[in-house]
Amino acid sequence: MTDRDKTGRDETGPESAKDTVRPVPVEGPSFAFAEEGEGFDKLSPNGAGAVATNFSKSPTDWDSSEMAKRIRRRYAAERRFRWVGLGAILLSAGFLALLLFTMVSNGARGFTRTEVRLDVDFASAALFLDPATLRSTGAKAALAGSDLQGVVAKAAEAQYGALGARLFSDTAWLKVLDSIEADPSLLTRSGSLWLPASTEIDVAAKGDGDPAAERAYSELGSRDSARTRFNGDFLTSADATDPAAVGIWGAFKGSLLTMLVTIAIAFPVGVLSAVYLEEYAPRNRWTDLIEVSINNLAAVPSIIFGLLGLAVFLNVMHMPRSAPLVGGLTLALMTMPVIVIAGRNAIKSVPPSIRDAALGVGASRIQVVYHHVLPLALPGILTGTIIGMARALGETAPLLMIGMRAFISTPPGGVADPATVLPVQIFLWSDEVSRGFVEKTSAAIIVLLVFLMAMNGVAIYLRNKFERRW
Amino acid sequence: MSPFAIVIAILGLAVLGWLSARARAMAFAAPGAPRLHSLPGYHGWYVAIWAALPALLFLLLWVPLSDRLVMDSVLGSPAASNLPPFEMQRNAILRETRELAEGLRQSSFHPEARDLALVYGSALSRYRLIGTVAALLLVFAGGAFAYSRVGPAFRARTRVERLVMLALLLASLIAILTTLGIVLSLLFESIRFFSMVSPVEFLFGSTWSPQTAIRADQAGSSGAFGAIPLFWGTVFIGAIIAMIVAIPLGLMSAIYLTQYARPVVRRWMKPLLEMLAGVPTVVYGYFAALTVAPAVRDFGQSIGIPSSSESALAAGLVMGIMIIPFVSSMADDSLTAVPQSMRDGSLAMGATTSETIRKVLVPAALPGIVGGVLLAVSRAIGETMIVVMAAGLSANLTANPFASVTTVTTQIVQLLTGDQEFDSPKTLAAFALGLVLFIVTLLLNIVALRVVKKYREAYD
Numbered sequence: 031m032t033d034r035d036k037t038g039r040d041e042t043g044p045e046s047a048k049d050t051v052r053p054v055p056v057e058g059p060s061f062a063f064a065e066e067g068e069g070f071d072k073l074s075p076n077g078a079g080a081v082a083t084n085f086s087k088s089p090t091d092w093d094s095s096e097m098a099k100r101i102r103r104r105y106a107a108e109r110r111f112r113w114v115g116l117g118a119i120l121l122s123a124g125f126l127a128l129l130l131f132t133m134v135s136n137g138a139r140g141f142t143r144t145e146v147r148l149d150v151d152f153a154s155a156a157l158f159l160d161p162a163t164l165r166s167t168g169a170k171a172a173l174a175g176s177d178l179q180g181v182v183a184k185a186a187e188a189q190y191g192a193l194g195a196r197l198f199s200d201t202a203w204l205k206v207l208d209s210i211e212a213d214p215s216l217l218t219r220s221g222s223l224w225l226p227a228s229t230e231i232d233v234a235a236k237g238d239g240d241p242a243a244e245r246a247y248s249e250l251g252s253r254d255s256a257r258t259r260f261n262g263d264f265l266t267s268a269d270a271t272d273p274a275a276v277g278i279w280g281a282f283k284g285s286l287l288t289m290l291v292t293i294a295i296a297f298p299v300g301v302l303s304a305v306y307l308e309e310y311a312p313r314n315r316w317t318d319l320i321e322v323s324i325n326n327l328a329a330v331p332s333i334i335f336g337l338l339g340l341a342v343f344l345n346v347m348h349m350p351r352s353a354p355l356v357g358g359l360t361l362a363l364m365t366m367p368v369i370v371i372a373g374r375n376a377i378k379s380v381p382p383s384i385r386d387a388a389l390g391v392g393a394s395r396i397q398v399v400y401h402h403v404l405p406l407a408l409p410g411i412l413t414g415t416i417i418g419m420a421r422a423l424g425e426t427a428p429l430l431m432i433g434m435r436a437f438i439s440t441p442p443g444g445v446a447d448p449a450t451v452l453p454v455q456i457f458l459w460s461d462e463v464s465r466g467f468v469e470k471t472s473a474a475i476i477v478l479l480v481f482l483m484a485m486n487g488v489a490i491y492l493r494n495k496f497e498r499r500w
Numbered sequence: 501m502s503p504f505a506i507v508i509a510i511l512g513l514a515v516l517g518w519l520s521a522r523a524r525a526m527a528f529a530a531p532g533a534p535r536l537h538s539l540p541g542y543h544g545w546y547v548a549i550w551a552a553l554p555a556l557l558f559l560l561l562w563v564p565l566s567d568r569l570v571m572d573s574v575l576g577s578p579a580a581s582n583l584p585p586f587e588m589q590r591n592a593i594l595r596e597t598r599e600l601a602e603g604l605r606q607s608s609f610h611p612e613a614r615d616l617a618l619v620y621g622s623a624l625s626r627y628r629l630i631g632t633v634a635a636l637l638l639v640f641a642g643g644a645f646a647y648s649r650v651g652p653a654f655r656a657r658t659r660v661e662r663l664v665m666l667a668l669l670l671a672s673l674i675a676i677l678t679t680l681g682i683v684l685s686l687l688f689e690s691i692r693f694f695s696m697v698s699p700v701e702f703l704f705g706s707t708w709s710p711q712t713a714i715r716a717d718q719a720g721s722s723g724a725f726g727a728i729p730l731f732w733g734t735v736f737i738g739a740i741i742a743m744i745v746a747i748p749l750g751l752m753s754a755i756y757l758t759q760y761a762r763p764v765v766r767r768w769m770k771p772l773l774e775m776l777a778g779v780p781t782v783v784y785g786y787f788a789a790l791t792v793a794p795a796v797r798d799f800g801q802s803i804g805i806p807s808s809s810e811s812a813l814a815a816g817l818v819m820g821i822m823i824i825p826f827v828s829s830m831a832d833d834s835l836t837a838v839p840q841s842m843r844d845g846s847l848a849m850g851a852t853t854s855e856t857i858r859k860v861l862v863p864a865a866l867p868g869i870v871g872g873v874l875l876a877v878s879r880a881i882g883e884t885m886i887v888v889m890a891a892g893l894s895a896n897l898t899a900n901p902f903a904s905v906t907t908v909t910t911q912i913v914q915l916l917t918g919d920q921e922f923d924s925p926k927t928l929a930a931f932a933l934g935l936v937l938f939i940v941t942l943l944l945n946i947v948a949l950r951v952v953k954k955y956r957e958a959y960d
Contacts, residue, residue, distance in 0.1 A: 104852055104855070105852065107852070107854060107855075108852040108853060108854045108855075110854075111853075111854035111857070111858075112756070112760055112853075112854065114752055115752045115753070115755050115756030115759075115760060116756055116760075117752075118748065118749045118750075118751075118752030118753045118756065119752075119753045119756050119757065119761075119769055119773070121749060122749050122750075122753055122773055122776065122821070122824050122828075123769070123772055123773070125776070125821045125824075126772065126775060126776055126779075128791075129779065129783070129784075129787050132787060132790070132791050133783070133787070136790075298671070299671045299674050300671075302667060302668050302671035302672070303668070303671045303672035303674070303675060305668055306668035306669060306671065306672045307672055310665065310668060311672070319676060320672050320673070320675055320676055323675045323676050323678070323679040324675045325949075326679065326942060326945065327675060327678055327679060329875070329878065329879075329941065329942075329945045330682065330882075330938065330941065330942075331879075331881075331882025331883070331884070331909070331937060331938075331941055332882070332884065333882065333884045333909050333912055333913070333934070333937075334682060334686075334882070334934055334937065334938050335682075337682075337685065337686065337912070337916075337930070337931060337934045338678070338681055338682045338685055340916065341685035341686075341688075341689060341931070342681055342685055363678045366674065366675070366678075367675065370675070394657065394661060395661075396661040396664055396665070420778065421778075423780075424778075424779075424780025424781070424782070424783075425780070426780070426781065426782045426884070426885050427781075427884035427885055427888075427909070427913065430913055430916075430917060431912075431913070431916055431917075433917075435917060453780055453782040453885075454782075456782050456783070456786065457782050457785070457885065457888075457889070460782075460785070460786045460789065460790075460889060468790070471786060472786075475783050475786065478780060478783070479779070479780075479783070482778060482779075482780070486778060490771075
């Protein structure tokens with residue numbers, strides 16, 4: 031089969047075949063076997079170097095020391111080359127390992143926080159709140175209206191001296207609020223609460239702080255008033271100015287909404303275009319134009335899509351800035367070509383015999399595609415879609431262009447609310463000066479990478495499970 | 501009803517239409533009756549489409565229109581006459597009005613908003629009622645028309661399939677529209693930019709300082725838009741430093757994986773390498789800024805070269821790492837595409853494997869490798885986050901890899917984030933830079949694909 035192919039090609043295209051083989055003869059003088067030729071020359075008494083003369087010589091003595099040395103040299107070069115290749119792979123993999131190691135070692139601490147114990151005597155704190163009213167609705171408003179912040183500050187100063195309030199995070203009183211709401215009887219007695227520490231203490235606890243904070247922390251440690259716990263708030267709260275209080279839920283929800291918009295647009299449009307181009311499109315100039323633009327769109331830098339989104343969606347259509355809707359639309363335009371290309375490949379791999387059989391029993395051309403071809407191609411299309419979505423999830427630059435870099439301290443409620451997304455949140459935190467943000471940035475990166483790996487894992491699983499070789 | 505509820509209602513009615521039309525068509529299919537042209541399901545689809553599509557299209561037009569009508573009636577009401585003239589304050593009050601009326605907030609900050617909210621609320625409910633009634637009328641009119649046509653001889657399948665074909669065509673036209681949108685938006689803004697700054701200065705000037713002053717008589721108020729330092733920075737980082745890292749590593753990895761590695765190693769290492777391409781660029785950027793840049797700066801200072809903490813070398817190195825899988829997978833493809841006979845021939849002549857690779861396989865696969873490198877370059881110069889986070893902002897025309905340079909993409913981000921006035925050359929310059937980037941990456945891709953295609957034809 032291959033032999034026939036080869037001869038066929040030689041007949042039809044001798045020119046091109048010759049072109050590609052040419053590098054070998056052109057390289058001839060430095061060609062591997064030329065070295066051997068030199069060896070012959072050295073051995074031959076007349077040293078003419080003409081190949082024809084070699085036939086009159088005695089055969090090469092492969093056991094001579096000279097030949098043995100030469101072969102050793104060539105084998106050494108072979109081993110060196112092989113080691114260089116292995117080294118290149120290990121170096122590349124090493125970079126990946128270093129990257130992941132840096133992020134994990136920095137980020138693991140981002141998931142923990144330091145808590146400091148605070149003893150508050152609510153009964154004498156003059157909060158003027160009745161536990162009974164708190165059981166009714168509006169408890170949160172009543173609590174927020176009372177001076178809990180002042181109570182916490184006073185208690186901290188009483189317990190830890192004049193600078194006591196600085197040990198606690200600015201948002202520590204919200205934790206007090208939550209615990210009172212959970213247990214209103216706390217108001218009538220004194221209680222011992224573990225509250226999040228301020229950023230200085232938190233950084234000091236992780237061995238990175240300035241001397242004063244380190245001293246304060248070791249003092250807390252000796253009084254048994256500090257502990258390190260898993261920071262659940264990091265996964266459930268939104269952005270904040272204080273690194274001790276930041277969370278990624280806001281950005282994560284923004285990412286989720288953006289991806290929803292993206293997939294709602296890119297998947298149907300991508301699959302329908304792939305079906306059209308692969309199954310129905312007539313071969314003409316329009317089809318060529320569509321194909322060329324899809325292939326080019328797949329290679330356009332992502333930031334250009336950001337410029338498009340800014341110019342068209344924001345400045346012409348006046349859509350809301352920083353909204354997941356606009357971000358999703360922009361990313362959908364970017365992801366669509368990926369889905370089209372993957373979809374076309376998947377559709378192409380469905381054998382024509384399936385189509386012929388369906389047509390043969392009387393299906394219409396649309397029925398052939400929707401009843402037979404698409405279901406068979408679906409795993410391939412889904413794999414491509416997930417990979418495209420994973421790319422969109424990690425994309426930052428186009429979203430910066432359409433203003434998704436604002437400081438958003440409440441998670442978005444819908445696709446038209448201002449929001450930010452995970453990668454942009456990482457970018458924003460990486461720009462912060464405060465040292466507490468280093469570990470938070472890495473922790474957010476870990477969350478992002480976990481999601482990307484999960485998506486790619488699903489894609490690989492789908493491919494292995496459903497891919498069929500015909 | 502709110503637009504969302506109307507959409508749900510329309511879809512619900514369409515489902516009802518589908519069920520009833522299908523049931524009617526089934527009734528025609530009684531034994532002895534004339535044969536149905538289309539399956540009952542197609543009749544269902546025909547009615548459902550007629551019920552839903554016109555109403556949804558109407559809604560798409562009506563929602564923005566009714567927003568404007570509501571706002572007009574609020575502004576036309578007597579309560580709006582004492583709105584402050586300042587636009588920002590005015591907009592804040594109007595936003596509050598809307599939120600009050602829609603029940604998103606309970607109390608208002610501005611007292612005016614409370615009165616306006618009443619007007620807003622009544623106008624909103626009036627126009628929503630009109631919209632709901634019109635949409636439902638359309639649903640019933642469309643549905644009834646289609647339902648009346650359901651019959652044994654009616655060609656429902658043909659109609660539905662024609663619509664499906666139309667949808668397919670429209671979907672594939674979106675790709676052209678996107679391309680057109682990119683080209684036109686870049687062109688329009690660039691033309692506006694070039695009406696303020698001459699293209700010759702932009703393309704050949706060597707001073708870049710886009711910071712325009714607020715007052716016209718201030719020093720340096722015009723700004724300088726010579727983009728040569730940017731182009732140089734982009735080439736320096738993306739096409740020189742990154743490629744010095746990526747080409748040897750990527751090529752040697754591909755050679756090892758295709759020629760030496762055992763299948764099990766290949767099966768594990770290839771996806772591992774490709775993971776390098778899957779890591780988001782913002783992670784690379786953070787890695788470059790946090791880990792690589794300080795190391796590079798310390799190294800530069802230790803050998804006595806003036807170094808900046810945001811060096812071209814740090815950004816280029818990390819970008820090179822990111823590009824490795826692009827080079828290696830293209831090289832991998834083209835090496836495996838070289839006919840086995842050429843490799844066998846060389847080995848049979850007594851060449852070692854490495855000699856075969858260097859003297860036969862790589863030269864034969866060269867066009868594919870070059871194509872892959874060109875694609876990688878185009879990818880590298882369009883890359884944004886690594887350079888934004890690690891390469892700095894000062895537009896230097898220097899060949900010192902330890903100095904800070906800036907790139908086209910960095911400047912686009914820099915110019916377009918922050919305060920924007922849409923007529924200043926500062927903002928428009930970003931689009932001109934984008935146009936240059938678009939054209940260059942497009943050309944690189946076209947050339948690369950040509951090269952690869954020509955080479956593939958030779959062996960396939």
